[in-house]
Each structure stands twice: as structure tokens, then as C-alpha cells.
Amino acid sequence: MLKGKILICDDDPTLSQILKEELEQENYNCTIVYNGNSAIEELKINYYDILLLDLNLPDISGLEVLKFSKINLPFTQVIMLTGSSDIHQAVECMKNGAYDFITKPYSFEELVQIVDKALEKKNLLTNNFALSEEFKKHSGFEIIGESKLFQELLALARRAAQTDSPILIQGETGTGKEVLARYIHSISPRREKPIVTLNCASLPDTLFESELFGHEKGSFTDAKQTKPGLVEVANEGSLFLDEIGELSLLIQPKLLRFLETGEFRRVGGIYNKKSNVRIIAATNKNLINEVRDRKFREDLFFRLNVIPLVIPPLRERKEDIIPLAEYFLNVKFRSKFPKILSDEAREFLINHDYPGNVRELEHLIERSLIFCDGETIYPKHFNLMLFPAAAVNSIEDEILRTHSKPLSRSSIKEIEKIHIKSVLDANNWNREASAKVLGISLKTLYTKIIKYNLQ
Numbered sequence: 001m002l003k004g005k006i007l008i009c010d011d012d013p014t015l016s017q018i019l020k021e022e023l024e025q026e027n028y029n030c031t032i033v034y035n036g037n038s039a040i041e042e043l044k045i046n047y048y049d050i051l052l053l054d055l056n057l058p059d060i061s062g063l064e065v066l067k068f069s070k071i072n073l074p075f076t077q078v079i080m081l082t083g084s085s086d087i088h089q090a091v092e093c094m095k096n097g098a099y100d101f102i103t104k105p106y107s108f109e110e111l112v113q114i115v116d117k118a119l120e121k122k123n124l125l126t127n128n129f130a131l132s133e134e135f136k137k138h139s140g141f142e143i144i145g146e147s148k149l150f151q152e153l154l155a156l157a158r159r160a161a162q163t164d165s166p167i168l169i170q171g172e173t174g175t176g177k178e179v180l181a182r183y184i185h186s187i188s189p190r191r192e193k194p195i196v197t198l199n200c201a202s203l204p205d206t207l208f209e210s211e212l213f214g215h216e217k218g219s220f221t222d223a224k225q226t227k228p229g230l231v232e233v234a235n236e237g238s239l240f241l242d243e244i245g246e247l248s249l250l251i252q253p254k255l256l257r258f259l260e261t262g263e264f265r266r267v268g269g270i271y272n273k274k275s276n277v278r279i280i281a282a283t284n285k286n287l288i289n290e291v292r293d294r295k296f297r298e299d300l301f302f303r304l305n306v307i308p309l310v311i312p313p314l315r316e317r318k319e320d321i322i323p324l325a326e327y328f329l330n331v332k333f334r335s336k337f338p339k340i341l342s343d344e345a346r347e348f349l350i351n352h353d354y355p356g357n358v359r360e361l362e363h364l365i366e367r368s369l370i371f372c373d374g375e376t377i378y379p380k381h382f383n384l385m386l387f388p389a390a391a392v393n394s395i396e397d398e399i400l401r402t403h404s405k406p407l408s409r410s411s412i413k414e415i416e417k418i419h420i421k422s423v424l425d426a427n428n429w430n431r432e433a434s435a436k437v438l439g440i441s442l443k444t445l446y447t448k449i450i451k452y453n454l455q
């Protein structure tokens with residue numbers, strides 16, 4: 001099983017390649033970059049558990065990359081690779097939050113030990129974080145949505161919460177099925193008891209069964225101790241069965257039996273046990289199709305579908321986009337330096353299609369916070385890949401929007417003003433780079449910025 005993801009940043013290609021191969025033997029997935037700026041670009045886009053960072057890089061110092069990582073990726077653990085003469089700098093790195101440093105040449109065993117420990121620390125940090133998030137979820141639960149469609153859904157969910165009947169939540173990926181499940185639990189009479197989640201796609205059949213119903217000591221090779229099932233842990237609370245559409249045909253009758261009688265048997269057990277849980281199931285599949293294709297038992301479907309709740313995709317409830325965006329900006333990812341959405345950014349967000357629904361919107365906002373240095377978020381901050389295709393208005397569109405007339409009836413000055421502004425925006429207001437693109441001197445650019453009152 002994959003242990004974690006590592007980014008190796010070292011300008012020595014042979015060494016990095018060997019390191020990568022060795023670490024992959026230890027079930028780490030590794031990516032190599034050869035300089036500091038590429039490391040930063042990579043860290044902006046992809047998530048890494050561990051960064052193995054050479055101190056002496058050809059472009060910027062490893063210390064700078066370390067600082068970037070510490071500010072933007074608080075969980076990622078950074079291990080410095082240093083020469084024996086760099087001791088002072090290595091100490092400096094430790095002061096700046098590096099997990100550890102290893103002097104070259106290092107023994108591979110030593111390195112793996114440190115990497116494993118660093119991963120442990122990272123996992124502890126994320127678990128702690130998850131727990132405190134969990135806590136936040138239970139105290140002061142936030143579910144956002146002002147559209148009529150969403151409000152109607154919430155009204156249904158509130159009524160459903162008061163009962164013990166199974167609930168089936170359906171909706172495309174990222175629409176908020178888990179959020180809704182937790183919301184229902186948090187306002188139900190069971191709210192003082194736990195809500196336990198089990199993902200039906202996560203485990204092979206036998207392990208899944210033992211996770212759900214528990215097992216007796218010795219019931220299979222790895223069963224060294226008796227372990228209660230999640231149905232027991234969730235007793236008097238709720239059990240959230242995520243991705244129920246993936247539940248195997250072998251487990252389906254066992255779950256059905258439990259739903260009908262409240263009884264189950266641990267793997268290897270000889271007694272039936274009882275548990276009282278409220279089942280909330282979720283899927284992004286159309287379960288009726290699965291029933292038709294005989295991948296899902298019809299009787300189980302009817303048993304689960306007592307209260308069906310369907311979350312509409314975000315593109316069908318556009319009124320929810322800005323409230324959600326502002327919630328992510330002001331609450332979920334709130335930082336010391338609050339940022340606001342420009343009108344252009346709002347327009348971009350509203351016009352976007354969101355195949356990944358609310359999760360995609362959340363990621364757009366999170367990403368914009370990384371890319372936006374100022375106070376105001378513009379479309380270009382959402383996603384560098386998306387930007388050229390979706391966000392840059394052509395000059396024609398912009399002229400139409402600001403001057404209400406087509407390009408063919410506009411003066412050179414009007415077009416020049418818009419073009420200069422769009423080049424400045426596209427270059428993050430870097431005047432030098434923009435002047436180059438425009439083919440004018442820096443001085444001319446300054447004069448035009450003042451003349452057209454650009455900002």
C-alpha cells in the first residue's frame with residue numbers, strides 16, 4: 001500500500017533518481033524537480049506529504065523553498081539534504097520549521113527512518129486537524145445554500161432528521177452529500193451520539209464486513225484481537241454509508257438483514273448482536289440503473305430509499321455560488337489578511353459550469369488564495385490552467401461590456417486602454433514583463449497607466 005507522496009528537490013539528477021527508486025521500493029510515490037522554483041510551482045499544484053529538499057539549489061536557496069512550504073502547506077514535512085559544511089544553514093532551516101536534516105552522503109536506512117517518522121508526524125497533524133474539524137462540524141454546523149431548490153431540500157432533510165428511517169442521499173460528485181448527512185445527524189435526536197462513516201468502496205469484501213460488523217479474535221489470519229464493528233460504535237447514533245452504490249453483492253444481503261432486524265453477527269462470531277443505528281446512505285450513482293443492471297439488490301434499494309434526498313448539481317442552483325464562495329473565503333479558509341472577490345471574479349464564478357460541483361468551487365477559492373497576493377481576487381487567480389480559455393475576455397467582449405459598442409466603432413485609444421489593462425492583469429501587474437509584451441518602453445507604459453488611470 002502506498003505510504004505517502006514525496007517531492008524530491010535536488011539538482012543532482014543521478015542522485016535524485018537513485019533516491020526515487022529506493023524510496024519507491026519502500027512504497028513512497030516520488031516526484032523529482034531540479035530547482036527551487038520548480039519545487040514551489042509543484043507544491044502549488046500537487047499535494048505532498050514530505051519534501052526532501054537540497055539546501056544548495058541552482059536558482060533560489062532551499063531555505064526559501066522551505067519557507068514557502070511552511071507558510072502554504074503546514075502539514076507537509078520538510079527534510080533538508082545538506083553537505084557536511086552546511087551545518088549552520090541546516091540549523092537555520094530547523095529554526096524555520098524543517099522536520100530534520102540529513103548530511104550527504106547519507107545511509108539509505110537512516111534516510112528511510114527519518115522519512116517514516118516525518119510521515120508519522122504529518123499523519124498525526126492531519127488527524128488532529130481532522131478531529132478538530134470534526135469538532136467544529138458538531139459545534140456550529142454550517143451548511144450553505146440560499147437557492148429555492150436547496151432550501152426545499154433542507155426543509156425535507158429537517159423533517160427526515162426527526163425520524164429513524166433510512167435516508168438515501170443522491171447527487172453528483174461534490175454536491176455536498178456528506179455535508180448533508182452530517183447536517184441531518186447534527187439536528188437529529190441522535191446528535192449527542194456519534195456519526196460514523198464507512199465508505200463502501202474502500203475495502204475488499206471480507207475486510208469490509210469485519211469493519212462494519214466487527215470480528216472475533218482468530219476469525220481470520222489478521223484477527224489478532226476481537227474488534228467491535230462500526231455498527232456497534234455508532235450505536236444510538238448514525239451510520240453514514242458513503243458510496244453505497246459500490247457495496248458488493250456479497251455484503252448486500254447482510255446489510256439488508258441488519259436493516260430489517262437491527263441484528264448482525266461479527267465475522268467468526270456465533271451470536272447475533274443488536275445495534276440501533278440510523279442509516280444515512282449516499283451515492284453519486286443512479287441506483288435505479290444499478291438495480292436494473294442487477295448490480296444492486298432491489299429489496300435493499302427499497303429498504304434504503306425510504307426517504308430519498310436528491311441534491312441538485314451546483315449549475316442548477318447558481319444562486320448558491322456566491323454565498324458558498326464567500327463562506328469558503330470568510331469562514332473556512334479565513335486568514336489574517338481577508339480578501340474580497342472582484343466583480344469580474346464573481347462573474348467568472350457564476351458563469352463557470354462546475355462539473356465537480358461545490359468541491360470544485362471550494363478548490364477554486366482555496367487556490368485563488370494561494371495565487372492572490374493583494375486584497376482583491378480576480379479571475380486569473382482561480383486557476384492558471386483555466387485562465388486563458390475561460391477567463392480572459394477578448395478585447396471585443398470587453399469593449400462591448402465597457403463601451404457598449406463593437407470593436408469596429410471604437411477608437412484606438414479605447415482599444416489601447418483595454419489591451420494594456422488586460423496585458424497588465426495577465427502579467428500580474430509586472431510592469432517590466434507587460435512592457436515587453438506590449439512592445440513599448442517601461443517609461444511609456446508608466447505614462448499610459450497614468451493617462452488611462454489604470455489600476
Ligand SMILES: Nc1ncnc2c1ncn2[C@@H]1O[C@H](COP(=O)(O)OP(=O)(O)OP(=O)(O)O)[C@@H](O)[C@H]1O
Nearest residue numbers: 143144145172173174175176177178179284358359
Ligand atoms: N452546502 C454546503 N455548504 C458548505 N460546504 C459545502 C456544501 N456542499 C458542499 N460543501 C463542501 O464541498 C466539499 C464537497 O462536499 P461533500 O464531500 O459533502 O460532497 P459529496 O457529494 O460527498 O462528494 P463525493 O460524491 O465526491 O463524495 C466539502 O469540502 C464540503 O465541505
Ligand SMILES: [Mg+2]
Nearest residue numbers: 177178242282
Ligand atoms: Mg462524499
